[in-house]
Each structure stands twice: as structure tokens, then as C-alpha cells.
Amino acid sequence: MKIxxxxxxxxxxxxxxxxxxxxxxxxVKWKAYIWLPDYxxxxxxxxxxxxxxxxxxxxxxxxxxxxxxxxxxxxxNRLWLTKYVAMADGHRDSYGRKPRHTWFYxxxxxxxxxxxxLSEAVRRGYGEIELHxxxxxxxxxxxxxKLEQALDWFNSFGALISIAPGNPVGFGFVxxxxxxxxxxxxxxxxxxxxxxxxxxxxxxxxxxxxxxxWESQPSxxxxxxxxxxxxxxxxxxxxxxxxxxRSQDGAFMIFEGPLSLRLSRQLFEYGAIDNDDVATKSRVDxxxxxxxxxxxxxxxxxxxxYTHGIQxxxxxxxxxxxxxxxxxxxxxxxxxYRLHYVTAREAFNIVRAAEEGLSGDPDLYRNYIIKEPxxxxxxxxxxxxx
Numbered sequence: 001m002k003i004x005x006x007x008x009x010x011x012x013x014x015x016x017x018x019x020x021x022x023x024x025x026x027x028v029k030w031k032a033y034i035w036l037p038d039y040x041x042x043x044x045x046x047x048x049x050x051x052x053x054x055x056x057x058x059x060x061x062x063x064x065x066x067x068x069x070x071x072x073x074x075x076x077n078r079l080w081l082t083k084y085v086a087m088a089d090g091h092r093d094s095y096g097r098k099p100r101h102t103w104f105y106x107x108x109x110x111x112x113x114x115x116x117x118l119s120e121a122v123r124r125g126y127g128e129i130e131l132h133x134x135x136x137x138x139x140x141x142x143x144x145x146k147l148e149q150a151l152d153w154f155n156s157f158g159a160l161i162s163i164a165p166g167n168p169v170g171f172g173f174v175x176x177x178x179x180x181x182x183x184x185x186x187x188x189x190x191x192x193x194x195x196x197x198x199x200x201x202x203x204x205x206x207x208x209x210x211x212x213x214w215e216s217q218p219s220x221x222x223x224x225x226x227x228x229x230x231x232x233x234x235x236x237x238x239x240x241x242x243x244x245x246r247s248q249d250g251a252f253m254i255f256e257g258p259l260s261l262r263l264s265r266q267l268f269e270y271g272a273i274d275n276d277d278v279a280t281k282s283r284v285d286x287x288x289x290x291x292x293x294x295x296x297x298x299x300x301x302x303x304x305x306y307t308h309g310i311q312x313x314x315x316x317x318x319x320x321x322x323x324x325x326x327x328x329x330x331x332x333x334x335x336x337y338r339l340h341y342v343t344a345r346e347a348f349n350i351v352r353a354a355e356e357g358l359s360g361d362p363d364l365y366r367n368y369i370i371k372e373p374x375x376x377x378x379x380x381x382x383x384x385x386x
Contacts (some may be wrong), residue, residue, distance in 0.1 A: 002349050025102040026267050030213045035221045042222050045325050052299035053336045057288060059093075059328060060302065060347045061310040062207050062257070064132055065103040066176055067114055075239040076310060081121055085319040088126055091325040093339040095363055099325055101127035102344040103309075104174040105159075105208070107150045108134055115157045119375040122159070128343040129159040130207075130372060133178025138190045141199070145303060147201050160202075169202035172255075180208050182233035183216035189313040195229035195236060204370055205253035205303065206236070207221075212259060212270035221259045222290050224302065224351055226251035242351055244296025255347065256367040257304035258290040275313040277303075279324035280333075288332065294354035300362050302347055311355030338363075345370050356384045 009030050020237035027033055067077040088098045101119055119128055131154065138146065151169055155161040160171040179188030181195055191197065198206070211217045218237050226248035227236035240246075268278065269286055273279050287303045294300065309316045333339035338361075342350065346366040353365035374380070 008208075011068070020304070028126050030268060031215060031217065031372075032268065034215070034217050034219050035210075038219055038221045039260060043282060048282050050143075054299070054338055056300050056338045056340060057328075057337060058248060058300065058302045058340045058350060058362065059099075059306045059341050060344060060346055062099050062174065062267045062304055062306040062344060063101060064176075064306065065309055066106045066109060066132075067111065067310050067364060069109050069111050073109060073111045076116075077079075077111075077114045077117060080310060080313060080317070081117060083224045083313075085121070085126060086140040087123075087317060087322050087325075090322070093329065093341045094333045094337075094338065096126065097341050100125075100343045100346070101309075102130055102339045103152075103170070104130045104132035104172070104181075104344075106134065107153070108176075108206060110153065112157075114301060115154075115159070116379065117287060119159060119200070119377050122373065122375045123377065124381050126337060126364040127377070128345055129157075130174070130344055131160060131171040132176060133175045134188075136187045138179075139194045140191055143191050143194070144197055144201070147197065151201065156308075156380065158380040159373055161374050162371045163171060163374050164371040164379060166373065170345070171200055171203055172348065173203050173206050173208070175206070175208045178208065178214045178216040179209035180206060181229070181235050184214065187235075192231050192233060193225060193229055199229075199252050205255045205344070207255050207306075207344055209254065209256045210270050212268060212272075217259075218254065218256070220256075222256060222292050222296065224253065224255050224292060226342065227254055228252075242294045242355055244294060244354060244358055246355060253307050253348070253351075255302075255304060255344075255351075256292065257306060258287045258292065264347075272302075273305060273307045273321065273324075275315050278315050278320040280320075281327050284324060284327055284331075294351055295314060297359070300350065300354055302351070304347070311367065342366065345373075 042167055058317055062270055067073045091099055151160060162168050162170050177188040182189045182192050209218055220238050224242040225239040227239035228251050229235045260269045262269040269351060292302045307316050328339055349368040349370055350362045350365050353368045
């Protein structure tokens with residue numbers, strides 16, 4: 001039986017309409033219309049870029065780390081660290097370094113035992129601690145004092161404070177509930193000058209984004225850029241790219257991870273490792289193809305992925321992530337590539353080195369601006385003061 005051509009054409013048109021409707025639904029549902037225009041512009045522009053070899057891959061794993069309070073939180077953290085150390089010991093980057101986790105520890109949990117044991121992991125070279133904070137109903141006037149108290153607590157464990165002369169405070173930040181700079185309203189923040197307040201307190205960069213699916217997602221994507229604060233919410237929505245030979249004094253660095261389209265059921269790639277979206281070879285390749293870095297230094301590529309390590313423990317500490325590290329080392333740790341496992345602080349330092357015109361091997365610049373934290377050299381129990 002021969003099917004009429006008109007019927008075939010009609011069926012084809014219906015399929016196309018169905019696919020377009022589904023894609024449109026997902027774009028609206030996940031608020032992808034916020035960032036898609038900038039993403040498309042990136043794809044068009046980056047397609048004209050020349051490939052430079054060797055390419056250095058700075059791999060940064062940001063963890064919104066929330067083990068909990070009391071003995072239960074301490075037990076979860078201790079078990080998590082035991083499993084992580086066992087996995088990390090089996091891997092090395094091109095320079096012989098183990099994976100270097102960055103625990104953005106949730107300040108509101110305030111668990112001294114957790115901080116003591118995390119600091120010991122820092123001392124042993126498994127990563128570094130930074131500031132994660134869920135807060136709301138704050139103001140420009142109330143927040144600076146609360147932030148000072150938070151930093152004092154972290155500093156007492158040797159975290160967020162540098163070994164450099166004078167022990168200056170320096171920290172990276174991840175805002176809880178994706179609410180940076182009042183982008184989701186008073187319930188999740190309330191502060192209209194949060195970027196300036198953080199910067200003056202010693203924050204060197206924000207590592208919150210992407211915040212896929214939320215209104216807080218910047219329209220500027222796949223970038224390391226500088227934002228200037230104002231009295232409106234979401235001041236970071238736009239900014240100036242980190243670029244070779246350009247200084248952005250008075251601005252606040254926003255350090256983004258990959259955000260893109262992909263041919264899968266999820267349709268979107270947003271650099272998260274969780275129970276519903278494990279690391280795969282194709283995802284790793286897509287993160288690196290995104291090419292996030294400093295304009296004018298294309299051979300230095302920064303890959304920032306994130307997780308909620310406690311909530312997604314089975315995946316983050318399971319064979320999928322173990323396999324991810326193995327693939328990174330086999331595919332991007334030799335030949336035309338050099339793999340660098342870095343912390344948030346080290347990634348920031350390498351960005352600043354690139355901005356100031358330094359080139360060659362980025363491994364030389366891990367401690368370029370912000371020196372190593374005190375707890376890299378001494379384990380503190382919370383009672384110490386420098």
C-alpha cells in the first residue's frame with residue numbers, strides 16, 4: 001500500500017511542531033530565555049577562535065557543602081571525607097596533584113567538629129574551604145556585621161585567612177538558594193549592595209553560577225567577568241569579561257561554570273553532578289569545549305563544575321565520578337593538553353595572572369595574589385587566634 005505524499009508531509013510537519021512545542025516548553029519552564037541569546041552569541045563568536053596548543057585545563061570542583069549540625073552532621077562529614085580521600089588518592093593531574101575539592105561550607109550549620117576535620121583534609125592537600133551561606137531578610141546595614149562574625153568563625157579554624165604577612169582575609173563565595181544580590185527577593189537575601197559588601201570584606205570572587213532554572217541566572221553566560229554593584233537587585237546580570245591586560249578595580253568577579261544546550265532528554269547542560277545527572281565522557285568534553293577563560297589567553301581553559309556533595313554522595317563519591325577523573329587524566333592530561341586540579345582560590349589566582357599578561361605554565365600562578373590559607377599548614381580547632 002502506497003502512502004500519499006501529502007500524508008507523509010503532514011506527519012512530518014506534526015512531528016516538527018511537536019518537537020518545537022516541547023523545546024519551547026522546556027525553554028520557558030527552565031527560564032532558559034534569560035541566557036540563550038548570550039549563549040548563541042558565544043557559539044557564533046567562539047567558532048572563529050583558533051585552537052592553541054598545548055591547552056591547559058584548570059578543573060575546579062565546587063561543592064555546596066551541607067553536612068548538617070550536631071553529631072549527625074559530624075558523622076556524615078567524617079564518612080564523606082573517608083570515601084573522598086580513598087577516591088582522590090587514586091588520581092593525579094599532569095603535575096602529580098590529587099583532585100582538589102573546594103568545600104563551600106554552609107555557615108549556618110556552624111559545626112566545629114566538621115570544620116576541624118575539613119581543615120585537616122585541607123592540611124593534607126585534598127582541597128580548601130570557602131564560604132557558602134543561606135540567608136534572608138537582611139539589609140545593607142545588617143549584613144556587614146553578620147558577615148564579620150561569620151568570617152571570624154571561619155578564621156578561627158584557619159580558613160578564609162591567608163598565611164601571607166598580616167594574615168589578610170580572602171574568600172570565595174557561594175550564595176545559598178541562588179539568591180545573590182537580592183536576585184530572588186528578600187526571603188532569600190534582601191541586600192541590594194551585596195557585591196560591594198562582600199568585596200570590601202575580602203571576597204575575591206563569587207562561584208554561585210550557573211543557577212539553571214532560576215530567575216537569578218545571569219543573562220551573561222560561560223564567562224569569568226566583572227560586575228559593578230548598584231542599588232538594583234541582580235547587579236551582576238551583565239559585566240565586563242576578564243581580559244588580558246585589563247584591570248577592573250572596584251568591580252566584583254563572577255566566576256561561572258558551563259551552561260549550554262545538549263542533545264539529550266534534559267536538553268540543557270549546566271555543569272552539575274548529582275543523582276539525576278552523573279558525569280560522562282560526553283559531558284566532560286562539552287565542559288571543555290565551552291572554553292571559559294580570560295579573553296586573550298585561549299590556551300587556558302577553566303572548567304568549574306558544582307554539586308551538593310552530601311545530598312548526592314552516592315554519585316559524587318561513586319564510580320561515575322571516579323571514572324570522570326580517570327577520563328580527564330587519560331584524555332586531557334597528556335599530549336596536546338595539560339590538566340590542573342585547582343581550588344577556587346587557585347583558579348582565581350591563575351585568572352589574575354592571565355589578566356596581568358603572564359603566560360606559559362599556569363601552574364606557576366596558583367598562589368599569585370591570594371596566598372594559601374592558614375589551615376593548609378596547621379590544623380585549628382576553633383579556639384585559635386592569629
